[in-house]
Amino acid sequence: MVLDPLWLLLALPVAFALGWLASRLEMRQWVREQRDAPKAYFKGLNLLLNEQQDKAIDAFVEAVQDDPHSADLHFALGNLFRRRGEFERAVRVHQHLLQRGDLPGAERERAQHALAQDFMKAGLFDRAEEAFRALEGTLFDTEARLALLTLHERSRDWRAAADVAARLEKSGIGSFAARIAHYWCELAQEADARGDAAAAEAALQRAREAAPAAPRPWVLEGERHLRDGRVAQALHAWDELRARHPLTFPLVAPAYAQAAITAGQRARALELMQALYAQAPDADLLAALRLLDDPARSAQRLLAHLRHQPGLTVAAQVLEVAPSDWAEDTRTRLQGTVARAAQPLQRYRCAACGFEARNYFWQCPGCQGWDTYPTQRIEDL
Incomplete structure (x- = not known):
């Protein structure tokens, strides 16, 4: 069959018109999709800013369904779920x-980091550690190492924590010497x-090498010897x-005084304590001086301290050396009352989170910070 050239001439314009029409329809559909997707996204964002998280999640889920390939929408939705505890x-x-x-690749690393944070918040520490280790050598390397450091501290894996902290210090982001010293001190206590x-x-020894100025290794060293x-x-x-x-x-002052008495070095220890107390009066130094000095001079020192720095802790000690003509029942009642009132003030308070404790902690049980406790009790601050 031979085609008439006239039909070819007529078919070409028709084909062109149909192609043009199809392209216009496709373009309109694409524009509509692009218009609808941001609309759903901004709707979710507006709800989120108005603290309507449930409705915001619904809006983001709708946006993700309309545009399943939008990574940013997935990240927004995942972060919302994490913030809600889901x-x-x-x-x-x-x-x-x-x-x-x-x-x-960059978005994949971002997703890996978000997944590691999900595991961390969920308390799945073994899976979080694996996820964070997968980020080594990426743009999230530093954040991953810092998170691993926190994980090792929580699991009390002090040797692994020391290794990660040493790598972080070599990377130049800051000094971790004091924390490394604490890790080795924890290992020393476990060994003991x-x-x-x-x-x-x-x-x-490793702790002293890591941070020569850190006080804890010397505190523990003395306690071990004693x-x-x-x-x-x-x-x-x-x-x-x-x-x-x-x-x-002052944390070891009373123990130092008792050890000096045992070693026959009372006079030397008394001289040292007096010099320290003159520089910075402290209730623990007062307790050490009571062990070392004459009772009469100790009583005078307590009264002088009470005049200059009124406090219930020292007041309770003054009652212990009250005049002998006081009735025993009166003395006991007053001493018990003052001692009970002084107990809340005899705590140490974390400077970072305010957590209070009867004992001194090198790492705060509340915020997990290191060296956040002043060595003075609340009453002496």
Whole structure:
């Protein structure tokens, strides 16, 4: 069959017109989709700003369904789920992103970081550690190492924490020497608990090497020697503490005084305590001076301290040396009343979060911060 050239001439304009019409329809559909997707997104954002998180999530879910390839919408939805504590749903969103083969490398790293945060918030620390380790060498390397450091601290894996902290310090983002010293001190205490004295001493040596000015290794060193009956060595360790970090010395002042009495060094210890007390009056130094000095002079010192720095703790000690002509019942009642009133003021308070504790902590049980407790109790601040 031979086609008439006239029909070809007529068919060409018709084909062109149909193609043009199809392209216009497709363009209009694409424009409509692009208009609807931002509308749903901004609707969700507006609801979020108005603290209507439930409706915001519904809007974002709708936006993701309309545009399943939009990574930013997935991230917004996953972050919303995490903030609401719906960690399982956040994990599913970010895992879906990671399974997409068309996701760029930078977005894949971002999704991996978000997934690690989901596991961290959900308390799935083993999976969080694995997810954060996958970020080594990426743009999130520093954030991942800092998160790993927190994970190791929570799990009390002090050796791994020391290794991560050392790498962070080498990267130049800051000094981690004091924290590394704490990690080795924790390892020393663990070694002492299982009776491994050699490992404990080696760990304390590593702590001193990591941070020569850190006070904790010298505190622990003195306590170890005193516990094992090596009084002279305990005094030497605490003398180093006094020389390097005098503000921390009051923590061991009463124990130092008792050790000095045992070693026959009462006069020397009394002279040292008097000099320290003159520089910075402190209730712990007062307690040490009571052990070392004459009772009459101790009573005068207590009264003088009470005049210049009124406090219930010292008042309770004054009642212990009250005149002998007081009735015993009166003395006991007053002493008990003052002692109970003084108890809340005899705590240490974290400077970072305000957590209070009867005992001194190197790491705050509340905010997990290191060296956040002043060495003075609330009453002495």
